[in-house]
Amino acid sequence: MLERIREGSQGPLAMTIVGLIIISFAVTGVGSYLGSSTSEAAAVVNGEDITVQEVEVAYQNQRARMEQQFGEQIASAFANETYLANFKSQVLEQLISEKLVEQKANEMGLRVSDEQIKEAIFDIDAFKIAGQFDNDTFKAILQRQGFTAVSFRDYMRQQMTTEQLSTALTASSFSLEDEVAEVLKLQQQKRDAQTLEVNAADFAGDIELSDEEINDYYQANLSNFDTQEEVKLAYVSLSVEDLMANESVTEEEARQNYQDNIAAYQTIEERRVSHILIEFGDDEAAAESKAEAVLAMVNEADADFATIAAAESADIVSAEEGGDLDYIVKGDWSESFEEAVFGLEKVGDTTGLVKTEFGFHIIKLTDLKPQVTTPFEEVQEELTALLLKDKATDTFFSLQEEIASAAFESPDSLEEVSNISGRPIIQTAFFSSGNYPASVNYPQVENVAFSSELIDDKVNSDILQVNDEKILVVRVAEHKPQRTLALEEVKASITTQLSAEKTQQAALDWTEALKQKLLNGESVYDTLAAKSLEWNEVSGIERFASSLPSEMTKSIFSLAPAAGQDVDVVSLANGNVGLVKLTAVEAVDEIKAEDIEATLQGLANNNSRQSYDSFVAALVDEATIERITR
Structure with missing residues (x-):
């Protein structure tokens, strides 16, 4: 191990x-x-x-x-x-x-x-x-x-x-391939059957239901008739978006903000440069003398800067690219280097010797992306919207303190909160703790809606901060405590339920008798005809097919193709009763190799998770x- x-x-x-x-x-x-x-x-x-x-x-x-x-x-x-x-x-x-x-x-x-x-x-x-x-x-x-x-x-x-x-x-x-193949053969197997659906409603006329039965059911299931506690909330909500409709921004204000923040609407000037670096080494004077000689070579007519950089520059990375440093912007380089670069007037110009902490540089401007300013007209709409939101946000935060004070100082009403915020008081319908209306479906509301403070003391909540741009103040407008419904209130539903159970049981009893006749080898033709029923022949049923009620499909694949083991009665989810008779099994002789491989992998993953979880559980127990x- x-x-x-x-x-x-x-x-x-x-x-x-x-x-x-x-x-x-x-x-x-x-x-x-x-x-x-x-x-x-x-x-x-x-x-x-x-x-x-x-x-x-x-x-x-x-x-x-x-x-x-x-x-x-x-x-x-x-x-x-x-x-x-x-x-x-x-x-x-x-x-x-x-x-x-x-x-x-x-x-x-x-x-x-x-x-x-x-x-x-x-x-x-x-x-x-x-x-x-x-x-x-x-x-x-x-x-x-x-x-x-x-x-x-x-x-x-x-x-x-x-x-x-x-x-x-x-x-x-792990799993063995033979085991997986057998499982897949069972999964891919198909079956033929006869099916019958018996309508429980056909037996409704034979059902009798007494008041005693209804009362007995009520007493035995009292907890099923407990109502949930419910509240109806009144609330005032305020958001930045609500306040934006009350604000305005003039063109002059927008233009002034544009000018005050002009940098935000400008691109940064970029300059592409190449350089030749002569390092100080142990003798700065000698380095400067060499740099001046290289500068003279650069200034010669027909001189190729890239060739000279490849041969003379100590910056071996850029030298391989002819001295190219790609595009640079201000703020990323040493002061003397940037001053020289941004002092060049046009593409193709070169500097004299530029001294930095690294040595002496000779710099050539190879491309220029000038600063570009976006015109006011192109950003006016966007800028106006931002300023509207800024104003509304300022108002939103300035109102919060007033609203908080009003909610506290006038705790028995939301009228003052509504007046200050300019927002209406809205009421929800009654709801339980697990079924909040969308308008108040926030965790902040969940924390207080059913609290004793709001229900018993009948006061306003504090400001509930839904997010940075929305607040709520709520109070309980009405309260329905949890209680057990009286028999008179639920008698109709109990009657409906018990009647459905009895009719299905009657249909089950009738179908079980029909099954027994089949097992005894008796004819059921007349019995079916009396109920206007006939067999439904179904072939090629797959194990996970949805063409039949799932209860029937499950039963068909649980039966054996042998006398006495090939008929079954099932209760259906719709209240009816099914009868199924297995007539043939279509076996699968060979499973595709790719199906086996995929199943092996799936089983291995599942077994791995189970093994690890079991191992950890054992460690916890010990x-x-x-x-x-x-």
């Missing part, structure tokens, strides 16, 4: 998986996840702490990934206290599972060498430029995520060691785990 684990950790697949795992953490900021152990413990697993800090960072990482994937919808869900508590609990349980697997790997003596870690780091795409590992990129990412080279190495060692164990577990799951609540 141990040998298999060690061998599995060397394979390219394992290394790829590890790389994906590591970078998925690295790019979302888990540097502090490796942080100080002085944080309070959120859980203790076999004597080892999982700190509150670790849980918080893991929670923030997972939340960030979900918000990036699902957007505002999931972001608002985190405003719900119950959802948030459950989510954090799940994060803690995941960390406990990871800690147990890590402990088991260490117990088994699994190790990852420094060379393996180095190779894995070099293989992470986020650290590469043009397909090659770049040390500056590596250091920048680590610094941004709070890692040091040592802490990242230790984190990778932990992850890769754990991955050895999980890879060995999942790689040990472990000493203390979850610390605060």
Whole structure:
């Protein structure tokens, strides 16, 4: 077992998986996840702490990934206290599972060498430029995520060691081709049958239902007649969009803003240059003398700057391209270099000697992209809309304090809030806690709508911040507490339900008698004719076909092609009753190789997940785990 684990950790697949795992953490900021152990413990697993800090960072990482994937919808869900508590609990349980697997790997003596870690780091795409590992990129990412080279190495060692164990577990799951072929033969098998659907409504006339039966059903199922607590909310909503209709922007205002922010409507001047670099070396004077000689060569008639750069420049990267540095903009280069570049007047001009910290440069302007200003007329509409929104936003924030005060100082009404905001008071219909109307379907409302403060004290809510551009103030207009409906209120529905059950049972009894006749070899022609029924012949039925009611299809594939085992009665979801008789089985002799391969892979993946989950569950059962609540 141990040998298999060690061998599995060397394979390219394992290394790829590890790389994906590591970078998925690295790019979302888990540097502090490796942080100080002085944080309070959120859980203790076999004597080892999982700190509150670790849980918080893991929670923030997972939340960030979900918000990036699902957007505002999931972001608002985190405003719900119950959802948030459950989510954090799940994060803690995941960390406990990871800690147990890590402990088991260490117990088994699994190790990852420094060379393996180095190779894995070099293989992470986020650290590469043009397909090659770049040390500056590596250091920048680590610094941004709070890692040091040592802490990242230790984190990778932990992850890769754990991955050895999980890879060995999942790689040990397999299925035999013969077994898979037999399963596929059963799945692809087809059958012929006779079917019959007996309409339960035909037996309704034979049904009698007493008041005693209705009352007995009511008493036995009282909990089914409990109503849910309901509220009707009154609310005032205010958004930036609502306020935009009350604002205006003149052309003069738009033009002034355009002039004040003209840089936003201008492209940056770009200049493409080539250069020749003569480094200082140990003798700056000698370097300057050489640079002057090269400058003289450049200034000669018919001189080819690119050829001279290739032969003389110490910048070996640009020299291969004739000294080309591509396009540059101000702010990216040293002051003297930029001053010389942006002092050239036209394409083809060259500078004299330009001194920087790197040496002496001779610079040639090879192309020029001048600054371009977008005319006001082209951005006027967009700019006006932005200014309208800016004004509305200012008004929106200035009103919030007034609205908050009004909601608190006049707690028994929303009239003052409505007057200040200029927005109407709207009422919802009655709804239960699991069925919020769209207009108030926000986690912020869920947190207060059924609170004792709003229901019992009959006051306004605080301002509910739906998002940066919308607020609500709500109050409970009416309240219906939970109660048990009286028999008189539900008698009609009970009667309908019991009648349906009795009619189906009558149809079942009749169909069972019909089945018995078939098993006894008796003719059922007259019995069917009395109900205006006849057999439906169905051929080539597939196991997962939808041409028949699913109950019939399932029954047909459960029957055996032998006397006494080929007939069945089934209750149908529509309230009717079905009778099925298996008449033939169409076996599959050969299964395609590609079907076997696909199924093998699917079974292997499924078995791998189940094996790993079972392994972790066993570790949890055997472990000493203390979850610390605060």
